[in-house]
Amino acid sequence: MSRTVIITGASRGLGLSLTRRFLQAGDRVFGISKTQQYWKSALATIPDHKNLSFHVLDLTKESQVLKFVRIFKVxxxxxxxxxxxxxxGGRLMRTEDHSLNEFERxxxxxxxxxxxMCKYFIPIFRSQKxxxxxxxxxxxxxxxxxxxxxYSVSKFGILALTQAIAKENTDVDLKCVTVCPGGMNTQMRSDLFGEEDAVKQQSTDFVADKIIKIADGEIPLASGSDIVIRHNKITAVEVPPNS
Ligand SMILES: NC(=O)c1ccc[n+]([C@@H]2O[C@H](COP(=O)([O-])OP(=O)(O)OC[C@H]3O[C@@H](n4cnc5c(N)ncnc54)[C@H](OP(=O)(O)O)[C@@H]3O)[C@@H](O)[C@H]2O)c1
Incomplete structure (x- = not known):
């Protein structure tokens, strides 16, 4: 049965690979990006995009997320x-060289x-159970x-967010999982470590395939877990401690 999937950062990189894979599987995708800049090139890589709608919003702005939630519900x-x-991803810099602005970004x-996104979609998931x-x-x-x-602090925070959501929603069938990719060949990697390094990294299509298997239940994971996909392999799965 066709599923409805929201993918943030869908215009390029891993988000675009995920968008392609879910559309190929017959699912309906709401893709979000900050700008329209990459839509044309993204659409050129998707053979059939009738089940895709792209939405431009800045996900750091609560008012824009709320506007998207209203559109989605319609x-x-x-x-x-x-x-x-x-x-x-930003740029490589020592901790003391981060401006407050950069750290906050x-x-x-x-x-x-x-x-x-979790704050405003969890109530919908919970109503569906x-x-x-x-x-x-x-x-x-x-x-x-x-x-x-x-970057590292923000990504550690994602694991905590996932674990808290998993523990708060054991009364319904809402699974929350963290995916930790190693380096992937994307603009973000190239901006950080250079093009020569980026091309040596795993492809976004490889990581997207593994994520589809998680979504399909072919890679079974307990809610709250994190999975590491690195050097074209699943290298670790960690279940959160309970206490
Ligand atoms: N690349 C790696 O080596 C690597 C490794 C491990 C983990 N990751 C993680 O994997 C994820 C995907 O990375 P990637 O390399 O594919 O990224 P990417 O190619 O840099 O693409 C970033 C995406 O996020 C969107 N975006 C950025 N800021 C946004 C905002 N404020 N509101 C809405 N959308 C916003 C961009 O939209 P626009 O196109 O409009 O700018 C774009 O679609 C990220 O969470 C990244 O941290 C990446």
Missing amino acids: KASRIDILINNAGY HLSVNLISAFL QGMILNISSMAGKRAVPNLAG
Whole structure:
């Protein structure tokens, strides 16, 4: 049966690979990006996009998230999967060289955006008594990366958000899982570590395939777990401690 999926950061990188995969599976996708800049090139890579709607909003702004929730409720009767994937990598810099603005930008784009989407979609999931939230973190959310303090802090925060949501929703069939990819060949990686490094990383299609298997239940994970997908392999699955 066709599912309704929301994917943030859908215009490029991992979000675009996920969008393609879910559409191929016959699902309906609401894709979110900050700008329209990459839509044309994104659509050119999707053979059949009749079940895709793109939405431009800044996920760090609560008013814009609320506006999207209102639009979504008019257009869709239920949500099956929410994937909080939008992210900001920034530039490599020592902790003391981060401006407050830069540090806050990491928290806003990588963590608060996911919090806002969860805040406004959990009540819908709970009213259905069913659904799945997949929060995209990073290897940098499992062990901090030097010169990426703001990014690492925001990605550690994603694991905490997932665990709290999982523990708060044991009374319904709402599963919340964190996906921690290792490096992927995207603009974010290239901006951080250069093009030569980026092309050596795993592809977004590989990671997207594994995420689809999680969504399909082919990779069974307990709610609150995190899974590491690194160097073209699943290298770890961790279940959250209960106490
Ligand atoms: N690339 C890696 O090596 C790597 C490794 C581990 C984890 N990750 C994580 O995987 C996820 C995807 O990364 P990626 O490399 O595919 O990213 P990317 O290519 O840089 O794409 C980022 C996406 O997020 C959207 N976005 C950014 N800020 C936004 C905002 N405020 N509101 C709405 N949308 C916003 C962008 O929209 P526009 O196109 O309009 O700018 C774009 O669609 C991120 O969470 C990232 O941290 C990446």
